[in-house]
Amino acid sequence: MAISLAITLQQIELLRSSLLEWGKIHFRSFPWRLTDNPYHILIAEILLHRTQVRQMIPVYENFLRCYPELSALANAGKEELQNSLYSLGLHWRIDLLHETAQILQHRFAGKIPRDKQSLLTLPGVSQYIAAAVRCFAWNEPEVLLDTNTVRITGRLLGWEVKDSSRRSARFRQALETLLDREHPRDFNYALLDLAHLFCLKRQPPLCGECPLKIWCNYPREGEKPDEHSQ
DNA sequence: GTCCCGCTTG
DNA sequence: CAAGCGGGAC
CATH class of the missing domain: 1.10.340.30 (Hypothetical protein; domain 2)
Structure with missing residues (x-):
């Protein structure tokens, strides 16, 4: 599948632990x-x-x-x-x-x-x-697909986010691959918190401090928005 | 996948 | 007013 892709399993594990560490610090306590x-x-x-x-x-x-x-x-x-x-x-x-x-x-x-x-x-x-x-x-290993998690996924993988993305098998599979099945609850909390605190929609995202930035394909300033995807 | 629409907030 | 969200029709 496409996402297995540009990123090795080892890198995915690093990404997960980076996100989980960030999540501990930024956990929103509701x-x-x-x-x-x-x-x-x-x-x-x-x-x-x-x-x-x-x-x-x-x-x-x-x-x-x-x-x-x-x-x-x-x-x-x-x-x-x-x-x-x-x-x-x-x-x-x-x-x-x-x-x-x-x-x-x-x-x-x-x-x-x-x-x-x-x-x-x-x-x-x-x-x-x-x-x-x-x-x-x-703590069941479930993927959460909404506008927030889709936005993060799209930016991370350099995929254009469209109206259909929230129901596309492609985005779902990508999240399934990324999901930390050992810590699904913490992973999803962190993802949601990241979307709300850093990976913003209306304002420019705070990429400089993002725990996922070394894996992320979101266009940095000076570069044109990427197009390889669908 | 695409379009649309009701509802809400900025 | 515009834009965002997400369910439903097609």
Whole structure:
């Protein structure tokens, strides 16, 4: 495959450890990152969907005060959930979460399922959320594909990022190859933190301090953006 | 893969 | 207003 490529396995291992070391230092400490409670993590991922962290944190904390466990959530009516979640926008999410709580309580015996197929049957649980829950709650080796991880991957490998990239097998395989299967949770945290702190989208990325810079194909100043890719 | 669209933030 | 995100239709 293409990515095995320009970089040897040994180099990939170096890249991983470099990223993990950076991740330890720059770890963003959020409440849902300090627990392995699958219910808390699922709630966090659902509330984070297309929503900024800063806006979501107080809502998340209040939400878990009201519904500390799944059974409490499953007993709540929709109107009640509206009060907790309305300020986050994306209001259909409230119905989806209500429905998901019912399914979890009654079809999954009140437990968050660990296998991906089951997770994907839950309304509002996308590929990303299913993978995130499995990785962060159980440290399963899951790849997370979103605009952030796709941006890093594209820059790293010198691949143009297009609208289709987030669903392309090519980008997914690249991340599968890069993923540290010994430390999937730490690897993905580091990747997400790198995207938010260094490998920026709107502003120029902080390449000078990037732990991946010696492997990265992102055009440096003075060079033209690369084109070899697709 | 491409286009589109609803929703949100800057 | 523009741009970003991500799910869905095609």
